[in-house]
Amino acid sequence: MTDIVTETNNGAALSVRNLVKQYANADRRVLDDVSFDVPKGRVLVVVGPSGSGKSTLLRTIAGLEPIQGGQIALNGTVIETGKPGSEKAGRSARSSELRTHIGMVFQSYDLFPNKTVLGNIMMAPLLVQKRDKAEVEREALELLGKVGLADRKDAWPHELSGGQRQRIAICRALILHPEVLLFDEITAALDPEMVREVLDVVIGLARSGQTMVIVTHEMRFARAIADEIILLEDGHIVEHSTDPERFFIEPETERAQQFLRTFE
Ligand code: ADP
Numbered sequence: 001m002t003d004i005v006t007e008t009n010n011g012a013a014l015s016v017r018n019l020v021k022q023y024a025n026a027d028r029r030v031l032d033d034v035s036f037d038v039p040k041g042r043v044l045v046v047v048g049p050s051g052s053g054k055s056t057l058l059r060t061i062a063g064l065e066p067i068q069g070g071q072i073a074l075n076g077t078v079i080e081t082g083k084p085g086s087e088k089a090g091r092s093a094r095s096s097e098l099r100t101h102i103g104m105v106f107q108s109y110d111l112f113p114n115k116t117v118l119g120n121i122m123m124a125p126l127l128v129q130k131r132d133k134a135e136v137e138r139e140a141l142e143l144l145g146k147v148g149l150a151d152r153k154d155a156w157p158h159e160l161s162g163g164q165r166q167r168i169a170i171c172r173a174l175i176l177h178p179e180v181l182l183f184d185e186i187t188a189a190l191d192p193e194m195v196r197e198v199l200d201v202v203i204g205l206a207r208s209g210q211t212m213v214i215v216t217h218e219m220r221f222a223r224a225i226a227d228e229i230i231l232l233e234d235g236h237i238v239e240h241s242t243d244p245e246r247f248f249i250e251p252e253t254e255r256a257q258q259f260l261r262t263f264e
């Protein structure tokens with residue numbers, strides 16, 4: 001079974017093959033036969049109307065939801081295989097060690113309110129990865145510097161703006177050194193003046209070679225950052241473009257043209 005992915009992934013960091021997702025007590029598939037590769041160091045942007053399955057796709061890749069068909073592989077190794085009838089399982093059977101290889105930042109990432117900024121960032125590497133405390137603190141401070149928040153290391157989450165909280169959430173994901181980082185509309189809940197500071201951090205990550213899958217409604221950002229772009233609708237890939245510039249100027253499908261017009 002492993003061969004299905006390793007034969008076809010061409011050295012991709014992340015391979016999704018024929019993914020099927022159905023929620024318990026639902027009569028239709030939310031994701032149906034979704035396949036794509038993300039090469040190491042590249043950025044895949046996923047766009048699509050509300051309800052098309054974007055968040056579900058990221059959640060299955062992150063191992064937060066079991067899948068009912070298909071496979072997910074990381075660097076050619078299958079980490080998840082779909083099992084028909086697994087709808088009711090709380091989350092996938094992936095080990096907690098494997099989980100740390102894929103990071104995810106959500107639309108409203110609630111930091112732990114009873115921990116400082118530093119405490120939030122240091123928690124998973126200390127508890128899950130059992131890393132050395134001094135080393136983890138050093139790295140946390142370095143990451144805070146990179147997102148422009150070194151001076152807020154002792155602040156409490158409630159003292160931060162939404163944009164600052166999202167930048168901390170990104171640090172919290174980065175300190176685990178994920179092979180792939182998933183972003184689900186991370187600026188959607190922010191006031192407009194804070195969107196830029198968060199997107200700039202993501203653009204910096206792309207330049208540094210971080211492999212990412214990004215779901216966003218910010219089309220200008222998508223155009224600027226995407227190496228490849230997927231339009232999802234009703235759980236199907238409607239268009240997959242390896243030329244994002246072209247996708248935004250003259251998409252191939254009528255559906256993509258319609259979708260893009262809603263942003264004009
Ligand atoms: P998007 O992120 O593109 O808006 P979602 O992945 O959130 O789409 O949702 C895709 C579909 O799956 C929608 O029809 C939604 O109602 C349904 N859905 C999402 N989460 C659940 C759930 N936990 N249980 C049942 N249905 C769900």
Ligand code: MG
Pocket residue numbers: 054055056
């Ligand atoms: Mg969503």
